[in-house]
Amino acid sequence: MDDPFDARKVMLNDHERPFTSWRxxxxxxxxxxxxxxxTGSGSPEAHDQATYLRQITDELTARGLxxxxxxxxxxxxxxxxAVLGQAMPYWLPALRVVPGPAAEHDPDPEPEPPWPHPQTWESVLGPLLEAEKGLTRDLDASRTNIEQVVGAVMSMAYPWALSAPLDDLLALKPPSVEQLRSARQEPRPDTSVLEEYRWIINRFAETHLSDWSTPSLHREHKWRAGHYPAPCPESLMPDRDIxxxxxxxxxxxxxxxAGPSTTHAGRPAGLNRTMLSKLSMRALDLLRIGRTRDAAALFEFALNESPHDAELLNNLGFCLIPDDPRAALSRLEEAIQRGYEHIAINLxxxxxCRLLLGDLRGCIYMITEAWPLGEGELxxxxxxxxxxxxxxxxxDTQHELARLAHRAASTLGDLDAAEYWSAIVDRQP
Structure with a gap:
Protein backbone atom coordinates (compact mmCIF):
# COMPACT_ATOMS: atom_id res chain seq x y z
CA MET A 1 0.00 0.00 0.00
CA ASP A 2 1.35 3.44 -0.96
CA ASP A 3 2.09 5.95 1.78
CA PRO A 4 -0.53 8.72 2.07
CA PHE A 5 0.32 11.92 0.23
CA ASP A 6 2.34 14.45 2.23
CA ALA A 7 3.32 17.63 0.34
CA ARG A 8 6.14 18.49 2.73
CA LYS A 9 7.73 15.03 2.47
CA VAL A 10 7.64 15.27 -1.31
CA MET A 11 9.40 18.64 -1.14
CA LEU A 12 12.09 17.36 1.24
CA ASN A 13 12.79 14.41 -1.05
CA ASP A 14 13.51 16.85 -3.90
CA HIS A 15 15.46 19.32 -1.80
CA GLU A 16 19.00 18.38 -2.90
CA ARG A 17 18.18 18.26 -6.62
CA PRO A 18 18.18 21.14 -9.15
CA PHE A 19 14.85 22.93 -9.48
CA THR A 20 14.37 21.64 -13.01
CA SER A 21 14.01 18.08 -11.66
CA TRP A 22 11.68 18.97 -8.77
CA ARG A 23 8.09 17.78 -8.83
CA THR A 39 11.95 36.50 7.83
CA GLY A 40 12.37 40.20 8.53
CA SER A 41 12.14 42.33 5.39
CA GLY A 42 15.46 43.88 4.42
CA SER A 43 17.54 41.23 6.21
CA PRO A 44 20.17 39.12 4.41
CA GLU A 45 17.92 36.12 5.00
CA ALA A 46 15.06 37.90 3.23
CA HIS A 47 17.32 38.70 0.25
CA ASP A 48 18.46 35.08 0.00
CA GLN A 49 14.88 33.89 0.29
CA ALA A 50 13.73 36.25 -2.47
CA THR A 51 16.43 34.91 -4.81
CA TYR A 52 15.45 31.33 -3.98
CA LEU A 53 11.76 32.04 -4.55
CA ARG A 54 12.43 33.82 -7.83
CA GLN A 55 14.16 30.69 -9.13
CA ILE A 56 11.11 28.65 -8.14
CA THR A 57 8.63 31.02 -9.80
CA ASP A 58 10.74 31.05 -12.98
CA GLU A 59 10.71 27.24 -13.07
CA LEU A 60 6.93 27.16 -12.56
CA THR A 61 6.50 29.67 -15.39
CA ALA A 62 8.66 27.48 -17.62
CA ARG A 63 6.24 24.60 -16.94
CA GLY A 64 3.25 26.63 -18.08
CA LEU A 65 2.18 28.06 -14.71
CA ALA A 82 3.47 37.35 6.62
CA VAL A 83 3.01 41.11 6.86
CA LEU A 84 0.66 40.58 9.80
CA GLY A 85 3.29 38.46 11.57
CA GLN A 86 5.90 41.23 11.22
CA ALA A 87 3.69 44.21 12.05
CA MET A 88 1.27 42.97 14.70
CA PRO A 89 3.64 43.01 17.71
CA TYR A 90 4.08 46.77 17.40
CA TRP A 91 0.45 47.34 18.31
CA LEU A 92 0.26 44.49 20.81
CA PRO A 93 3.48 44.56 22.86
CA ALA A 94 2.46 41.38 24.69
CA LEU A 95 3.20 39.58 21.43
CA ARG A 96 6.78 40.81 21.18
CA VAL A 97 8.86 37.71 21.81
CA VAL A 98 12.20 39.23 22.77
CA PRO A 99 14.44 36.84 24.73
CA GLY A 100 17.37 38.22 26.67
CA PRO A 101 17.92 40.66 29.53
CA ALA A 102 15.13 43.00 30.47
CA ALA A 103 15.28 46.60 29.32
CA GLU A 104 15.42 47.96 32.88
CA HIS A 105 19.00 46.71 33.25
CA ASP A 106 20.12 49.52 30.93
CA PRO A 107 20.61 52.58 33.18
CA ASP A 108 20.16 55.04 30.30
CA PRO A 109 17.97 53.46 27.68
CA GLU A 110 17.54 55.52 24.52
CA PRO A 111 13.99 56.72 23.98
CA GLU A 112 12.06 54.51 21.60
CA PRO A 113 11.00 56.33 18.40
CA PRO A 114 7.25 56.58 17.71
CA TRP A 115 7.78 54.18 14.79
CA PRO A 116 10.72 52.04 13.67
CA HIS A 117 13.10 53.25 11.00
CA PRO A 118 11.63 54.08 7.58
CA GLN A 119 10.71 51.34 5.13
CA THR A 120 9.64 48.78 7.65
CA TRP A 121 6.10 47.49 7.67
CA GLU A 122 5.48 49.08 11.04
CA SER A 123 6.65 52.53 9.89
CA VAL A 124 4.45 52.34 6.79
CA LEU A 125 1.35 50.95 8.47
CA GLY A 126 1.67 52.87 11.74
CA PRO A 127 0.61 56.35 10.61
CA LEU A 128 -2.16 54.92 8.43
CA LEU A 129 -3.59 52.78 11.21
CA GLU A 130 -3.44 55.68 13.63
CA ALA A 131 -5.08 58.11 11.21
CA GLU A 132 -7.71 55.80 9.71
CA LYS A 133 -8.41 53.24 12.42
CA GLY A 134 -7.53 55.14 15.58
CA LEU A 135 -5.04 52.43 16.60
CA THR A 136 -2.19 53.43 18.86
CA ARG A 137 0.86 51.42 19.80
CA ASP A 138 1.00 49.21 22.87
CA LEU A 139 -2.58 47.97 23.10
CA ASP A 140 -3.42 45.17 25.51
CA ALA A 141 -3.58 41.72 23.92
CA SER A 142 -7.31 41.30 24.46
CA ARG A 143 -9.43 39.46 21.93
CA THR A 144 -11.10 42.73 20.92
CA ASN A 145 -7.80 44.49 20.32
CA ILE A 146 -6.35 41.51 18.46
CA GLU A 147 -9.41 41.46 16.21
CA GLN A 148 -9.10 45.18 15.58
CA VAL A 149 -5.40 45.06 14.70
CA VAL A 150 -5.68 41.94 12.54
CA GLY A 151 -8.57 43.38 10.54
CA ALA A 152 -6.81 46.71 10.02
CA VAL A 153 -3.48 45.20 8.93
CA MET A 154 -5.10 42.68 6.62
CA SER A 155 -7.26 45.34 4.95
CA MET A 156 -4.05 47.14 3.91
CA ALA A 157 -1.67 44.23 3.33
CA TYR A 158 -3.91 42.19 1.02
CA PRO A 159 -4.35 44.91 -1.66
CA TRP A 160 -0.55 45.34 -1.65
CA ALA A 161 -0.14 41.60 -2.27
CA LEU A 162 -2.37 41.86 -5.33
CA SER A 163 -0.56 44.77 -6.98
CA ALA A 164 3.12 45.09 -5.90
CA PRO A 165 6.01 44.05 -8.18
CA LEU A 166 6.82 40.36 -7.93
CA ASP A 167 10.32 40.88 -6.52
CA ASP A 168 8.89 43.12 -3.77
CA LEU A 169 6.39 40.39 -2.88
CA LEU A 170 9.03 37.69 -2.70
CA ALA A 171 11.24 39.86 -0.45
CA LEU A 172 8.24 41.19 1.55
CA LYS A 173 9.65 44.64 0.78
CA PRO A 174 7.47 47.32 2.41
CA PRO A 175 6.02 49.94 0.06
CA SER A 176 5.91 53.64 0.77
CA VAL A 177 2.80 55.05 2.44
CA GLU A 178 1.77 56.50 -0.94
CA GLN A 179 2.18 53.14 -2.67
CA LEU A 180 0.14 51.43 0.03
CA ARG A 181 -2.63 53.98 -0.34
CA SER A 182 -2.53 53.61 -4.11
CA ALA A 183 -2.77 49.81 -3.90
CA ARG A 184 -6.03 50.10 -2.02
CA GLN A 185 -7.51 52.09 -4.92
CA GLU A 186 -6.56 49.49 -7.54
CA PRO A 187 -9.41 47.34 -8.91
CA ARG A 188 -9.32 43.82 -7.53
CA PRO A 189 -9.24 40.77 -9.76
CA ASP A 190 -12.49 38.90 -10.20
CA THR A 191 -13.15 36.45 -7.36
CA SER A 192 -13.15 33.55 -9.80
CA VAL A 193 -9.54 34.38 -10.78
CA LEU A 194 -8.42 34.33 -7.15
CA GLU A 195 -10.25 31.05 -6.54
CA GLU A 196 -8.68 29.49 -9.64
CA TYR A 197 -5.14 30.22 -8.48
CA ARG A 198 -5.98 29.17 -4.93
CA TRP A 199 -7.05 25.81 -6.34
CA ILE A 200 -3.51 25.37 -7.69
CA ILE A 201 -2.03 26.16 -4.25
CA ASN A 202 -4.44 23.77 -2.51
CA ARG A 203 -3.92 20.98 -5.01
CA PHE A 204 -0.14 20.96 -4.98
CA ALA A 205 0.77 22.30 -1.52
CA GLU A 206 -2.03 21.34 0.92
CA THR A 207 -1.71 17.78 2.22
CA HIS A 208 -5.19 17.48 3.74
CA LEU A 209 -8.42 18.11 1.86
CA SER A 210 -9.84 19.58 5.06
CA ASP A 211 -7.44 22.51 4.54
CA TRP A 212 -8.62 23.25 0.99
CA SER A 213 -11.00 26.13 0.32
CA THR A 214 -14.52 25.08 -0.60
CA PRO A 215 -14.29 26.58 -4.13
CA SER A 216 -11.14 24.48 -4.70
CA LEU A 217 -12.99 21.31 -3.69
CA HIS A 218 -15.86 22.11 -6.05
CA ARG A 219 -13.55 22.89 -8.97
CA GLU A 220 -11.61 19.67 -8.38
CA HIS A 221 -14.84 17.67 -8.37
CA LYS A 222 -16.05 19.25 -11.61
CA TRP A 223 -12.67 18.80 -13.31
CA ARG A 224 -12.55 15.11 -12.40
CA ALA A 225 -16.06 14.71 -13.85
CA GLY A 226 -14.91 16.35 -17.10
CA HIS A 227 -17.06 19.45 -16.61
CA TYR A 228 -14.35 22.02 -15.86
CA PRO A 229 -10.89 22.88 -17.24
CA ALA A 230 -7.71 22.24 -15.27
CA PRO A 231 -6.13 25.34 -13.64
CA CYS A 232 -2.75 24.52 -15.21
CA PRO A 233 -1.42 22.40 -18.09
CA GLU A 234 -3.13 18.99 -17.96
CA SER A 235 0.28 17.33 -18.00
CA LEU A 236 0.98 18.67 -14.48
CA MET A 237 -2.22 17.41 -12.86
CA PRO A 238 -1.13 13.75 -12.37
CA ASP A 239 1.73 14.92 -10.11
CA ARG A 240 -0.75 14.69 -7.26
CA ASP A 241 -3.54 12.13 -7.21
CA ILE A 242 -6.78 12.78 -5.36
CA ALA A 258 -19.71 24.26 8.51
CA GLY A 259 -16.34 23.07 9.80
CA PRO A 260 -12.87 24.55 10.25
CA SER A 261 -12.41 25.46 6.60
CA THR A 262 -15.44 27.72 6.35
CA THR A 263 -14.51 31.00 4.62
CA HIS A 264 -15.89 34.23 6.06
CA ALA A 265 -17.97 36.30 3.69
CA GLY A 266 -15.92 38.92 1.89
CA ARG A 267 -12.58 37.25 2.56
CA PRO A 268 -10.57 35.61 -0.22
CA ALA A 269 -10.34 31.83 -0.11
CA GLY A 270 -7.52 30.75 2.18
CA LEU A 271 -7.05 34.05 4.01
CA ASN A 272 -8.77 33.02 7.23
CA ARG A 273 -6.93 29.71 7.67
CA THR A 274 -3.56 31.16 6.68
CA MET A 275 -3.96 34.07 9.08
CA LEU A 276 -4.88 31.71 11.93
CA SER A 277 -1.85 29.55 11.17
CA LYS A 278 0.41 32.59 11.52
CA LEU A 279 -1.23 33.61 14.82
CA SER A 280 -0.89 30.05 16.13
CA MET A 281 2.85 30.12 15.43
CA ARG A 282 3.15 33.34 17.42
CA ALA A 283 1.10 31.89 20.28
CA LEU A 284 3.43 28.88 20.53
CA ASP A 285 6.41 31.28 20.71
CA LEU A 286 4.73 32.98 23.67
CA LEU A 287 4.11 29.67 25.41
CA ARG A 288 7.80 28.81 25.20
CA ILE A 289 8.66 31.88 27.29
CA GLY A 290 5.83 31.33 29.78
CA ARG A 291 3.33 33.91 28.51
CA THR A 292 0.32 31.61 28.79
CA ARG A 293 -2.36 34.31 29.09
CA ASP A 294 -1.15 36.19 26.01
CA ALA A 295 -0.97 32.95 24.03
CA ALA A 296 -4.51 32.07 25.15
CA ALA A 297 -5.76 35.47 23.97
CA LEU A 298 -4.47 34.71 20.47
CA PHE A 299 -6.16 31.31 20.38
CA GLU A 300 -9.40 32.82 21.75
CA PHE A 301 -9.39 35.27 18.85
CA ALA A 302 -8.58 32.46 16.41
CA LEU A 303 -11.50 30.38 17.72
CA ASN A 304 -13.83 33.33 17.35
CA GLU A 305 -12.88 33.26 13.66
CA SER A 306 -13.05 29.46 13.32
CA PRO A 307 -15.11 28.10 16.23
CA HIS A 308 -15.17 24.43 15.19
CA ASP A 309 -11.45 23.98 14.55
CA ALA A 310 -10.35 21.00 16.66
CA GLU A 311 -6.68 21.96 16.67
CA LEU A 312 -7.42 25.51 17.85
CA LEU A 313 -9.68 24.14 20.59
CA ASN A 314 -6.93 21.79 21.76
CA ASN A 315 -4.27 24.53 21.65
CA LEU A 316 -6.42 26.97 23.62
CA GLY A 317 -7.04 24.25 26.21
CA PHE A 318 -3.29 23.65 26.42
CA CYS A 319 -2.65 27.36 27.04
CA LEU A 320 -5.28 27.47 29.80
CA ILE A 321 -3.95 24.49 31.80
CA PRO A 322 -1.59 26.43 34.13
CA ASP A 323 -4.12 29.19 34.94
CA ASP A 324 -7.56 27.56 34.64
CA PRO A 325 -7.48 23.74 34.39
CA ARG A 326 -11.27 23.48 34.58
CA ALA A 327 -11.79 25.71 31.53
CA ALA A 328 -8.87 23.92 29.85
CA LEU A 329 -10.52 20.53 30.37
CA SER A 330 -13.72 21.75 28.74
CA ARG A 331 -11.86 22.95 25.63
CA LEU A 332 -9.79 19.77 25.44
CA GLU A 333 -12.87 17.56 25.65
CA GLU A 334 -14.54 19.57 22.90
CA ALA A 335 -11.42 19.23 20.74
CA ILE A 336 -11.48 15.43 20.94
CA GLN A 337 -15.20 15.42 20.13
CA ARG A 338 -14.42 17.56 17.07
CA GLY A 339 -11.93 14.99 15.83
CA TYR A 340 -8.57 16.24 17.08
CA GLU A 341 -6.08 13.79 15.59
CA HIS A 342 -3.35 13.61 18.25
CA ILE A 343 -5.24 11.45 20.73
CA ALA A 344 -2.35 10.70 23.09
CA ILE A 345 -1.45 14.38 23.45
CA ASN A 346 -5.03 15.34 24.15
CA LEU A 347 -5.38 12.48 26.64
CA CYS A 353 -6.27 18.74 34.21
CA ARG A 354 -7.92 16.03 36.32
CA LEU A 355 -4.80 15.80 38.47
CA LEU A 356 -4.61 19.59 38.93
CA LEU A 357 -8.30 19.68 39.88
CA GLY A 358 -7.70 17.03 42.56
CA ASP A 359 -9.50 14.22 40.72
CA LEU A 360 -6.64 11.75 41.10
CA ARG A 361 -8.75 8.64 40.50
CA GLY A 362 -10.21 10.22 37.37
CA CYS A 363 -6.69 10.91 36.12
CA ILE A 364 -5.57 7.30 36.69
CA TYR A 365 -8.79 5.88 35.20
CA MET A 366 -8.48 7.88 31.97
CA ILE A 367 -4.93 6.70 31.37
CA THR A 368 -5.63 3.09 32.37
CA GLU A 369 -8.65 2.84 30.06
CA ALA A 370 -6.63 4.04 27.05
CA TRP A 371 -3.46 2.05 27.80
CA PRO A 372 -1.53 0.84 25.85
CA LEU A 373 -1.52 3.60 23.24
CA GLY A 374 0.78 2.10 20.64
CA GLU A 375 3.71 4.06 19.27
CA GLY A 376 4.64 7.15 21.27
CA GLU A 377 4.49 10.69 19.90
CA LEU A 378 6.84 13.58 20.67
CA ASP A 396 7.39 11.18 24.53
CA THR A 397 3.67 11.31 25.31
CA GLN A 398 3.37 7.65 26.24
CA HIS A 399 6.23 7.89 28.73
CA GLU A 400 4.77 11.09 30.21
CA LEU A 401 1.33 9.48 30.56
CA ALA A 402 2.85 6.64 32.58
CA ARG A 403 4.72 9.12 34.77
CA LEU A 404 1.53 11.12 35.30
CA ALA A 405 -0.43 8.02 36.32
CA HIS A 406 2.37 7.06 38.73
CA ARG A 407 2.34 10.55 40.24
CA ALA A 408 -1.45 10.47 40.73
CA ALA A 409 -1.36 6.98 42.29
CA SER A 410 1.48 7.93 44.64
CA THR A 411 -0.30 11.09 45.76
CA LEU A 412 -3.49 9.10 46.30
CA GLY A 413 -1.62 6.46 48.34
CA ASP A 414 -2.68 3.63 46.02
CA LEU A 415 0.44 1.48 46.42
CA ASP A 416 -0.60 -1.21 43.93
CA ALA A 417 -1.32 1.29 41.16
CA ALA A 418 1.85 3.25 41.99
CA GLU A 419 3.95 0.06 41.74
CA TYR A 420 2.27 -0.92 38.47
CA TRP A 421 2.93 2.44 36.79
CA SER A 422 6.42 2.68 38.26
CA ALA A 423 7.34 -0.59 36.54
CA ILE A 424 6.02 0.76 33.22
CA VAL A 425 8.00 4.00 33.60
CA ASP A 426 11.17 2.02 34.36
CA ARG A 427 10.71 -0.19 31.29
CA GLN A 428 10.40 2.75 28.92
CA PRO A 429 13.53 4.39 27.48
Missing part, protein backbone atom coordinates in the same frame (compact mmCIF):
# COMPACT_ATOMS: atom_id res chain seq x y z
CA UNK A 24 5.49 20.51 -9.26
CA UNK A 25 4.23 19.60 -5.79
CA UNK A 26 7.69 20.41 -4.38
CA UNK A 27 7.95 23.76 -6.16
CA UNK A 28 4.53 25.03 -5.05
CA UNK A 29 4.98 23.68 -1.49
CA UNK A 30 8.41 25.32 -1.16
CA UNK A 31 7.02 28.61 -2.42
CA UNK A 32 4.17 28.58 0.08
CA UNK A 33 6.30 27.36 3.01
CA UNK A 34 8.95 30.04 2.51
CA UNK A 35 6.40 32.84 2.48
CA UNK A 36 4.96 31.57 5.77
CA UNK A 37 8.33 31.73 7.55
CA UNK A 38 9.18 34.73 9.74
CA UNK A 66 2.37 31.86 -14.54
CA UNK A 67 4.63 32.24 -11.47
CA UNK A 68 3.82 35.94 -11.05
CA UNK A 69 0.06 35.37 -10.98
CA UNK A 70 0.42 32.27 -8.81
CA UNK A 71 2.22 34.31 -6.14
CA UNK A 72 0.00 37.37 -6.11
CA UNK A 73 -3.38 35.72 -6.74
CA UNK A 74 -2.83 32.25 -5.28
CA UNK A 75 -0.57 33.15 -2.34
CA UNK A 76 -2.08 36.51 -1.44
CA UNK A 77 -3.29 35.10 1.91
CA UNK A 78 0.23 33.92 2.80
CA UNK A 79 1.76 37.27 1.83
CA UNK A 80 -0.79 39.25 3.85
CA UNK A 81 -0.32 36.93 6.82
CA UNK A 243 -8.94 9.91 -4.08
CA UNK A 244 -12.54 10.39 -5.24
CA UNK A 245 -13.99 8.96 -2.03
CA UNK A 246 -12.00 11.38 0.14
CA UNK A 247 -12.92 14.35 -2.05
CA UNK A 248 -16.61 13.51 -2.02
CA UNK A 249 -16.58 12.93 1.74
CA UNK A 250 -15.04 16.33 2.42
CA UNK A 251 -17.51 18.09 0.13
CA UNK A 252 -20.38 16.31 1.89
CA UNK A 253 -18.98 17.21 5.31
CA UNK A 254 -18.83 20.88 4.36
CA UNK A 255 -22.41 20.76 3.11
CA UNK A 256 -23.70 19.24 6.37
CA UNK A 257 -21.48 20.92 8.94
CA UNK A 348 -2.29 13.59 28.55
CA UNK A 349 -3.58 17.17 28.74
CA UNK A 350 -7.02 16.07 29.97
CA UNK A 351 -5.52 13.70 32.54
CA UNK A 352 -3.24 16.49 33.77
CA UNK A 379 5.17 16.77 21.88
CA UNK A 380 5.56 19.82 24.09
CA UNK A 381 3.73 19.08 27.37
CA UNK A 382 3.24 20.66 30.77
CA UNK A 383 5.14 18.66 33.37
CA UNK A 384 4.06 18.96 37.04
CA UNK A 385 6.82 19.46 39.58
CA UNK A 386 7.44 20.81 43.09
CA UNK A 387 7.30 24.42 41.83
CA UNK A 388 4.31 24.14 39.52
CA UNK A 389 4.09 23.32 35.84
CA UNK A 390 7.04 23.50 33.51
CA UNK A 391 6.92 23.26 29.72
CA UNK A 392 8.87 20.17 28.64
CA UNK A 393 9.69 19.89 24.94
CA UNK A 394 9.80 17.64 23.12
CA UNK A 395 8.95 14.58 25.21
Missing amino acids: TVSLVTALRSALMRD DGDSLVRFGLGPELAS VDHDLNAEIARRAVD YNRAL ASLWSPGPHGLKLAQPV
